[in-house]
Amino acid sequence: MEKIIAGIPVEVNEEGYMTNFSQWNKDIGKALAAEANISLSPRHWEVISYIQDEFRKEVPLSIRKIGKSGVVDIKEFYALFPNAPLKTATKIAGIPKPASCI
Amino acid sequence: MKRLVILGAGTAGTMMANHLKHELDKQEWEIDIIDEREEHHYQPGYLFLPFDIYTPQDIIKQIRDFIPKGVRLLTDKIEMVDAENSLVKMKSGDQLKYDILIIATGAKIAPEEVEGMNGPEWQKSVFDFYTFEGSLALRNKLREWEGGKLVVHITEMPIKCPVAPLEFAFLADSFFRNKHMRDKVDITYVTPMSGAFTKPKATAALDHLLHEKGINIESDFAIAEVDNDNKKIIDYGGKEIPFDLLVTVPTNKGDELMERSGLGDDLNYVPTNKGTLQSLKHQNIFVIGDASNIPASKAGSVAHFEAEILTDNILRYIKGEPLKEEFDGHANCFVETGNGKALLIDFNYTHEPVEGEFPFPGVGPLRLLKESRMNHMGKLAFRWIYWNVLLKGTHIPFVSATMQESGKHFD
Secondary structure, X not given: OXXXXXXXXXXXXXXXXXXXXXXXXXXXXXXXXXXXXXXXXXXXHHHHHHHHHHHHOOOOOOHHHHHOOOOOOHHHHHHHOOOOHHHXXXXXXXXXXXXXXX | OEEEEEEOOOHHHHHHHHHHHHXXXXXXXXXXXXXXXXXXXXXXXXXXXXXXXXXXXXXXXXXXXHOOOXXXXXXXOEEEXXXXXXXXXXXXXXXXXXXXXXXXXXXXXXXXXXXXXXXXXXXXXXXXXXXXXXXXXXXHHHHHOOOXXXXXXXOOOOOEOOOHHHHHHHHHHHHHHHOOOHHHEXXXXXXXXXXXXXXXXXXXXXXXXXXXOXXXXXXXXXXXXXXXXXXXXXXXXXXEEEOOEEEEEOOEEEOHHHHXXXXXXXXXXXXXXXXXXXXXXXXXXXXXXXXXXXXXXXXHHHHHHHXXXXXXXXXXXXXXXXXXXXXXXXXXXXXXXXXXXXXXXXXXXXXXXXXEXXXXXXXXXEEEOOOEXXXXXXXXHHHHHHHHHHOOOOOOOOOOOOOOOOOEOOO
């Protein structure tokens, strides 16, 4: 389905995850973060661009991997994106919800 | 003479030994299977042992009784796989040169991954039921436990049999009701996922069942620590859940052999083509069952469906033909829901579990995603099927390796 985010129509699934990463831009990221009550700091952006790089390389994401990435440790990851950090961060980053749960 | 070596004589390895023995020419191929253990455990039985539904005798048999004649069984610890030189090195000092290697070394729990998990309370008030020892210790605990806060917990995904912790919670509810002490037990189900299961329709059905049975659910809980002194689990966000009895599913990892051999990912699972089951790095290595990193459930039914397709692909590989990308992630799992009932789910990479009938569309007799006694009978009958049909690599009638879409009520 389609949703208007930051004034732009984008494709999202029923949980609100973007289904076409090429439609993503920083304004959309900010708008999605605002929906999760997060205002993005430079640290947030570092984590988001790391997550997007991994997605481009088709590396499956997990909280464990992000904790070992050297970009952010798990405690800080939770502080940046409270409650369910991987789900929140991937949603803001415009990539699918990680399929680490089978 | 060429040699095919299978690492691991569990569910997947044993099935491959039985399949390939029939398919490979004895004059041309030697088949070896290596495992350091002598016992074969029916792992689904670990779920029933704590509740005195099964005894240890129901679960344990000898590996050698299931390895067919004509396949050489080596009881030895595997030290290293030298994939560049196609060599398996054993602890005894023996070396085996292989033409084809099948990795079937499974997955096991790693409680050491979480701070405090295997601390002073391990097997006192903190238990696992993914090992025989853990399951037996938990049985002894439950026989005398007088009640309190029972927390059933998943550390992180992926785990073997992702429905097992839910089944544990359902069976615990039933167990304490039958002991007339359900009012003394508070059951909480704690998961790192957003709900009871990984797929939306099954999650809705299972969340409903948890609610109906008075089981609390705490979702999105990523454990940081088990606090042994104060008996609580703490997550990275600071959330705390107190327990009197913690039944946890620790992090699951592939065998350390993969780490030693440089063949695994960060959880020691072997990167594998999800359609062909060939290793992504080495053409003469194939991976089956829990040992691979494919996005399918880690379950015996998956290994069974994989075995039919992998046998085909190994024959193709030997003939130099292109491999079939046929494996679709098919899984078929009975979910015990307590009180002599169960539900059944049947799904694959692309189709989530839905309602319907199985295996005959419109007929059943088994019902998908609905509780029934017939499903429970199916689950109990499955132990017999496991020992007598499944391990022998015999095709189960009417149940195909790839998932059937008919009989399922998709939207």
